[in-house]
Amino acid sequence: MTQRRIAELAGVSQAAVSLVLSGRTDTTTRLSDATRQRVLDVLHETNYEADPAARSLAGKSNNIVGVFTYESAFPAEASDFYAPLLTGVESAAEELGADLLMFTSSRTHDGPRRLLREGSRLRLADGCVLLGRHMDAGELARLVELEYPFVAVGRRDGDARVPYVGADYASAVGELVDLAVARGHTKLTYAALPFDAESTRDRLAGFVAATRKHGVSSRVVTRSSGEAEKLARDVDVHGSTVVFVEDPVEADRLVAHIESEGRAVPRDLSVVALGEHARRDEAARDVTRLVAPRTALGAEAVRLLARIMSGEVDESIETRVLLPCSIVEGSTLADRR
Amino acid sequence: MTQRRIAELAGVSQAAVSLVLSGRTDTTTRLSDATRQRVLDVLHETNYEADPAARSLAGKSNNIVGVFTYESAFPAEASDFYAPLLTGVESAAEELGADLLMFTSSRTHDGPRRLLREGSRLRLADGCVLLGRHMDAGELARLVELEYPFVAVGRRDGDARVPYVGADYASAVGELVDLAVARGHTKLTYAALPFDAESTRDRLAGFVAATRKHGVSSRVVTRSSGEAEKLARDVDVHGSTVVFVEDPVEADRLVAHIESEGRAVPRDLSVVALGEHARRDEAARDVTRLVAPRTALGAEAVRLLARIMSGEVDESIETRVLLPCSIVEGSTLADRR
DNA sequence: CTGAAAGCGCTTACAG
């Protein structure tokens, strides 16, 4: 079913059908109410919807939100990270009546996925939400230059033109430090992941600022996951009473390791996790931690993208949004007062 | 970047660029190797990709697999059902180098989602995978008539033209009945959900066939979820030694209810679940059950769709596929011999 | 007030 066919049925020109569809009521292009009604009737009967490809070619948008993930989203490990984000993305898209185009193609290539290699496939979507821990700054910059509407999920402060919705890790880590200090801790160790991601930097910045503010003794070590034993030794060397562990899985392992040595958490050592993994074992210790608002991040990103696409973005609109994390007090931060 | 621009850069006509891109080497349209090479070079330098909208208008496909879910896919309850399916869909799409267009729009409307109301939005995808417990048979029929390529996930035997990939519940339920009978059970109760879905019918058919085959006494009751107490009474009235519970969540509840009355499972009553819920509590009883190959269903559906779209479908290809379920013996089916 | 026409970027049969 095409506009031409509709036009034949209604006895008007194809352009008239397009005009009715557009809903325009300018003085320049006014149709008689009778004509309009006739067309509307046929449109209704035939359940017509414009071909999105043709609309797109003619320069109109189709209410399609692209979703690009820098890493493969569905393997079990990755899904912990992506699932809550995608849930938010999906529900916001639903609110907006938009469809979701997931760029799953060319995932299997070696090396990091390239956004711009997708080339004009991107153009099928009106704009795109970018998900992933490691985004290429150069690509983001090119996207800005192409004036392609997009929103990154996660803080990206490198380039001031990059719109993002991120979690405010720095503040949350700061609050956790405040809490530790309030409970009498004065020697703190921070176990960072060996990543260069913004979220890693952001958490660390919060830690550094807060420990400096309180004037407490602190030490930062970089440890890959799976080195709980080494980490435990690091802490002992420094004489810390609390460890801030960036990787929540590692935090669990550390607790298990310490208790396997006959020591107790938090009696002998306090553990604070700077995140939460999705598959938390119900039986596991209720680690003191921060929880990022992941579903909200995904949803907010789509809403911001919608605002950007609708051209609402003047100085009045904030294109760089930080959402607060919540703090779970848990049971692994001792009160030493 | 358009073909016209590429053509200018390479000093050929736009059509020549398109020909090079098409990779055709017919006798009808042969380009000199030099020309071809020149075009290829420019194509490479510029990282050109054809506008998918234009390709689509010109009648070519874009390697986009549509995904239509009849119910909203992401609320917590629904995600138990959809998440494993989508995981399979995604990974198969990745293999094929296809993108995924999720029809999330118009989800919020009242009443069941209408596939055909989406109209030509569907056309943006080359074909579509349909997910959901309750599909409208009339819509499926219209889709067949439109010759729009699609594959339903879940058995749809109503219309012989509907391609599907489903789980073979009937066989699996039959195996569970065999097992129960082998262990000395002769009075069986079946608790069906009050649904008209194919999967409900399929399981029940397997039960009826198997109990008939063995000549054992059986009884079927229809119970909504959350009626564990009533269900327990039904079973007592009939004097059954084992209940086959369609809803796995309800099976858990039934076990809990029985044990809360001071009776034991499976000593006093055996319980068999005809499915598995995603959020199984690790601590919960290891119920004897069948497990549908959900991720495989999603992946197989995409692969079948790909075969259908590529026109490989003659009589030699099976467009109706049943994948076997697996059986978990668990610990809730007593041996009464 | 309505219709004929150009153009979006492609593909492909068809002239040269």
Next chain:
DNA sequence: CTGAAAGCGCTTACAG
């Protein structure tokens, strides 16, 4: 061997 042309289904400025 290559280029000019039609057509896919739309939108929109522009003639009538």
